[in-house]
Amino acid sequence: MSASPLFPPYSAIVTTLRAAGCVFAEDEARLLTAAAGTPAGLLAMVERRVAGLPLEHVIGWAEFCGLRIEVDPGVFVPRRRTEFLVEQAAAVAPPGAVLVDLCCGSGALGAALAAALTGAGGHAGLYAADIDPAAVRCARRNVTAAGGRVYEGDLFEPLPATLHGRVDVLLANVPYVPTEEVELLPAEARLHEARVALDGGADGLDVLRRVAAGAPHWLAPGGHLLFETSERQVPQAVDTVTRSGLAVRVAECEERYATVVVATRPG
Known part of the structure; x- marks a missing residue:
């Protein structure tokens, strides 16, 4: 050079x-x-x-x-393995889908999914939310550029009530690292990303439980909830969303060490 x-x-x-x-x-x-x-x-x-x-x-x-x-300082850095989640979402999104990106961080997932759907039926709206003000400030630049809106608050709480029962694709990149394992993460994540974006509670599934409980009220009939989890958490994660009345399948990508759960509200 x-x-x-x-x-x-x-x-x-x-x-x-x-x-x-x-x-x-x-x-x-x-x-x-x-x-x-x-x-x-x-x-x-x-x-x-x-x-x-x-x-x-x-x-x-x-x-x-x-x-x-x-990506601003302190904001969760989107992982390349999570591209698999976006790919799975694009595969199930209907034409003109209503999209929601929860725990959005930088807004990377929502922006990428919106871009993937351009020219393939597009989308009818992109909405994103995060509880971390720094993430929201960052996401607003990325998501607004993709034609979406970003809200600050806890999970579904800040989303417009008009989305009840209308969401076709719900991306939820929830934190899933068990609390006692956060200190074992690489220093880049442990020291420089918001803990709220990493710590999933005692077993890593606390936030997922809350998302799964609320998802049926927000998903459209036939709508999909997609989230990433670790391979060893799959049985508990599947049980969690099944208890919420969603039909579940698991997709894996060995090359990227990615495991994605796709949960669907019955039509």
Whole structure:
């Protein structure tokens, strides 16, 4: 990569990142160099990355489903494995679907699903919600750009009452890490993402239980609730949504280590 003589040599940046434990040092060096406006800015960004901040928080965005999603400091970084959840949602969304993205974080899932449905029947509305004010501020930029609206509040609470019984696809990227395991997460997540986006309670399913309990009241007949979970949590997660009267199937992607539960309200 060519760079202005005033900028640190690309090879020096790679060496610094690699020494800090960055596995994809070459790729990160390219992204940091492209994002930096000045040599001083680049050095500051490299320092932040070396200090352990997620790359996405340093450069201000993450690639997700081919989109550039803005990600502010402290906001949950969308994982590439979660692209599988969006793919599963796109496969079941009817033409002109009403979409809701709960626990939306940056709004990546809703924005990506809306983009995936463009030209394939589109959607009749995208709504997103999160309890974290920082996430809501970030999501408003990503979701508004996708033609949607973002609300601040606890799960379904802030959503318009007019959506009762009308939601065709409900994405709920709920936190599912058991409380005692949060401290075992990589430092990038544990130290730099909001705990509310990670901690799912004693068994990791507390938030899911609340979503499952409310979903039948918001889903349209034949509407779908989709969420990600860990492989070992599948039996309990399936039981949780089944108890709410939803029909369930489980989809897995070994390549991305992703497990998605698709729960459907009977038509």
